[in-house]
Amino acid sequence: MENKNNNPYSLGLDKNAANYAALTPLSFIERAATVYPDRTAVIYGDLQRTWSQTYERCIRLASALRKRGVGEGDTVAVMLPNIPEMLELHFAVPMTGAVLNTQNTRLDAETIAFMLDHGEARVVITDREFSNVMERAVRMASVDPLLVDVDDPQFTGGELIGSLTYEQLLAEGDINDHWSPPEDEWQAITLNYTSGTTGNPKGVVYHHRGAHLNATSNIIGQNLPPHAVYLWTLPMFHCNGWCYPWSVTAVAGTHVCLRHLLPEKVFELIQACGVTHFCGAPVVLNMLLNAPEESKMLVDHPVTVTTGGAAPPAAIIEGMEKIGIKVVHAYGLTESYGPSVFCAHQDEWDQMVLEDKAAKMARQGVRAPALEQLMVGDPETMAPVPRDGKTMGEVFMRGNNVMKGYLKNPSASDAAFSGGWFHSGDLAVWHEDGYIEVKDRSKDVxxxxxxxxxxxxxxxxxxxxxxxxxxxxxxxxxxxxxxxxxxxxxxxxxxxxxxxxxxxxxxxxxxxxxxxxxxxxxxxxxxxxxxxxxxxxxxxxxxx
CATH class of the missing domain: 3.30.300.30 (ANL, C-terminal domain)
Incomplete structure (x- = not known):
């Protein structure tokens, strides 16, 4: 066999600055601001900003954080609702090389304090709405972070508990400051904690490569077109909003921010802003379907909702289709950057009666473009189960949109990656057409x-x-x-x-x-x- 060293395709064809760049979602906002500077990037009540304005704010914030010593290996924890500042932080923090840790807005002070200490938070950015719990959490934590308040004029109540406001921090930054993409795409970009129902939460670490690839995977999986108008009904703290802060930015779309999830407001914004896409757990869809009749309306333009986080009952899918909203079913976990499986639509389903079509759509589906391999296998032997739609097995995944691992928890990481696959803990059947259908969590069957x-x-x-x-x-x-x-x-x-x-x-x-x-x-x-x-x-x- 010929020596690989003599392979002509490996000689003099090395990576260099001209032909290789580390993948990162940070490139998405630079492109959006350069190509579509005057397009609307953000709508929040009466506030509107263009892509050039949003990009400039991200640059300023990154500059201000660097001036305060924040850089690679540091953690910036945030406790914010779906407001423009939360979107900006998904770009500004990794521009410094630091890691963004978005906190669940419904957690108790003790759990938040654990996360602040475990993640070694250098900076904590919070909102007046959560001042009570955050003040207690910071007081309980061992770390001593810089505490910054977002003083949102659209919210009344709460207190300012930090040493400065977000806008004051922003003013410290230099618009002409230069940010650099990561040298290594394996570098951590975000930290997300699991729910921790059986003990302390585990810190799931994402990297720039996975964030970039899963964001583009969402674009294909949800058919996100150029300049989509995306309504933020899904919490941005959850798996970094399933990577949609980066997905919507990649298509130079418009982020419609929504502080509180109210069904009547969702319907109002869909109509007023021309919303084309949104995401939400089945409970959100159920909330919309059962909203008071006076607040519900038939949608008069194409709208797609991606649902996941729990298996949607077919009845809910049927209901959404009846009011004019197309449903895309996605499946994934915190450990897989959110959506890593999509129920890819088949044309022949359109010929079925709605009930049968909804049953097909209620299945979790096939691997998303960013996921390399998906398998339903025996939890012990890891041998694939028959594709008979009956034999139950565990869902296993491989690919670039699987986490780096659990922060400071190598034993848990090793267990999750045992045998060279990510173990989801979900039980499913594998259908003849290759679609998987989750039947239960292993602990719930x-x-x-x-x-x-x-x-x-x-x-x-x-x-x-x-x-x-x-x-x-x-x-x-x-x-x-x-x-x-x-x-x-x-x-x-x-x-x-x-x-x-x-x-x-x-x-x-x-x-x-x-x-x-x-x-x-x-x-x-x-x-x-x-x-x-x-x-x-x-x-x-x-x-x-």
Whole structure:
């Protein structure tokens, strides 16, 4: 065999400044500002800024942070709603080489303090709305960060707790300062913490390459066109807004910021701003579908919503399509930069009745363009399961949009990457057409009399009941069967249903062993990203 050193394609053809650059989403804003300087970049109430203005603010902020000693290896933690400053920080912080840590706005002070210490925050940027919890968190933390307030005129209340405001910090920066892209695209760009329901949160580290690739992957997966108008209904703190701060900027689109998620405001902005795209968990879609009739409206121009974070019931997909909003189903985890699987639409689905089409769209789908490999396999042997739509296995992933690892937690990183695949912890089946369908988290699947029951399948059926607004299913201990399904439901305003009626509804539509044996009427506890906290429901079972 010929020596590889004699390969003509490896001689004198090295990487150099002319033919290689580290991938980074920072290039997106520089291009948007250069090519489309006068296009609207941000809308927030009466505030509008162009791409050149937004880019200049990012440069100034990066310059100000550098002057205060912030650079590579440092962490800038932020506690902000979906406002323009949150968008700017997704560019300004990595322009310094530092790492952006977006904080969940619904966390308690103790958890935030842990994250500030674990991430060694040099700077904390917060909003008056969260001044109470942030003041306590900073006081409890061991670190002593520079504390900066965003003084948003569109919010009344709270206090200024920092040593200066965001605008004062911005004024310290130099518009002519120069920023450099990372020399190594493997350099960390953001830090995102998992929910930590079974212990301290784990710090998921993203790199510039993954952020760039997943942002462009979103553009293809959601069919994001040039100059899309994107409404911020998804929290920007969640997986960095599924990388959409970078995706929308890459197409020189318009970011429509929304401080508080109110259904009537969503419909109003869709119409007033010509919104073309937005994202949200199924709970957000359900909220829109069940908004007061006077605030709902049929959308009169093309709008696409990407939903994920939890499996959307087919009934919700049907409902959104009926009011004129196209649904794209995405799947992913914090560890995969958010969306890494899309339910890619097939033309033949358009010929199906809406109910059958929605069932196809409710599947998680196939790998996104940035994901190299996707597999459903045996959790022990990691052998692929048959593509029969029946055999359950764990979802495994490989690719550039899988995290670097968990910050300061090599044992957890090693476990997550065991066998050369990322272990999602989600259980799914693999269909003949290659689409995966998540059936449950491994910890949520119900084993009743030796039979596996998908809580997602039962929940999907419950959502079809006309009186049910929300539903979640967990395992209830049973002396005979080991475990049986227990449903927690919330009814729609003005609707009524009894436990017996709901159980009979499921028994009329699915195998009896899968049906709930008990129904509890109660509000569903959720995370800030709309996921039902099933551990809290299991705890409630102990008192029932």
């Amino acid at each position: 119900i084993i009743s009399g030796g039979e596996n029951i998908s809580t997602i399948e039962v929940e999907d059926m419950l959502y079809r009941h006309p009186a049910i607004l929300e539903a979640a299913v967990v395992a209830k201990p049973d002396e005979h069967w080991g475990e049986v399904p227990c449903a927690f439901v919330t009814l729609k305003d003005g609707q009524s249903a009894t436990e017996a009626e709901i159980i009979e509804f499921t028994r009329s539509n699915m195998a009896h062993f899968k049906c709930p044996k008990k129904v509890v009427f109660a509000p569903l506890p959720k995370t800030s990203t709309g996921k039902v906290q099933k551990f809290a429901l299991r705890a409630m079972l102990k008192d029932i």
